[in-house]
Amino acid sequence: MHRRTKSKRVVLSGPIGAGKSTVRDLLAARGCFVIDADSIGHAVLLPDGDAFDAVAERFPSAVVNGAIDRARLAAIVFADRGELAALEAITHPAIGAEIARRVNAAGQADALVEIPLLSGVVSGEAWHRLVVVADDDIRLERLLIRGMDETDARRRMATQPAVPEWIASADSVIYNNGSFAALEDEVDRWWAGDTG
Template identity: 40%
Template sequence: MNVAPTRPRRLGLTGSIGAGKSTVAALLRAHGLTVLDADEQARLVTAEPEVLAQIEARFPGTVVGGVLDRAALAARVFPDPAAVADLNATVHPRVRARMAALEQAAADRGEAWVVQDVPLLFEGGLDAGMDAVLVVDAPLELRLERALARGGLTREDILARDARQFPAEEKRRRATWVIENTGDLAALEAQVKRVVERGLWVVGAVGSGE
């Protein structure tokens, strides 16, 4: 009798801008977990010639010399919900396909968990497909300070992007675990270690794969 393969359990990782989600993702990788980065896959998708052609047709002037001008695209798209929806319709299905293929590869390797690093996890309704959700959070002013230090965005840009996401309080309410990124790297690592060594084991012991 053929037995359907089980998928790895999914840990959704998300957090508001400047919370430190990328640092937590790196720490999860250091603990041996496979992290599937939706933003990374989106960058790969938007380098594909077919996708670039579709973006340039919808948003002329945003592809220069065969390369996506991300700043120009953001300036064109983010103020217009209809434009955001059009861009998402082009990019998101391809990103989901890439994420599914990477998850299958992890299943083939026999991995028990994969981390799906998705900035708009709740906003896109993708939390419904997760076995657990980890939210990284920090006070707004600290997040603003971190995001400004990275460069490329003004305070107004950051606040506008933050306003398009669910409030931090709502993300915390929906989370399985919340990591408070208000201290140093050692404090952050200690929290990540607790989730990996205790939290995932408990969920894995009582849950079941599909």
């Protein structure tokens, strides 16, 4: 397998249960410096985080003992796309700034940012948007295997864009409806290609 010749700045996203984390791990094993936007999202919500005050003010019922209760916040925002948009308007600028800082500090040509939602946290011509998708029934089965309650899994799936929206946002798409070996082969084909 040859290494792709273009500089690789990859934004990895896809709907819940599609296999983003597995693809992230496969690309990390192939040399990508990985930045997990979700972990940065957790950090900006900590009491000393850049988004804490604004989120606490906008969603006071999610604050318990001086901290954001992520389960309460999730219950609010995953029940209403408008509330999710309000949260993203607060958190995305802080997350984007931290991602830029980490990419610059790493100084590596190959960087991958995993983002949990279809968002503009990372954008621009320098970034290749790779989306991982899977059929809804397969995604639901994976979420149940992870231990998620079926009602919660369906609710979270329903608040996210439909698979065609994810595909429309992508520069490249990896379909993850099969085995791990099939996914690994697809990742290898994509990585060896000259896209992005």
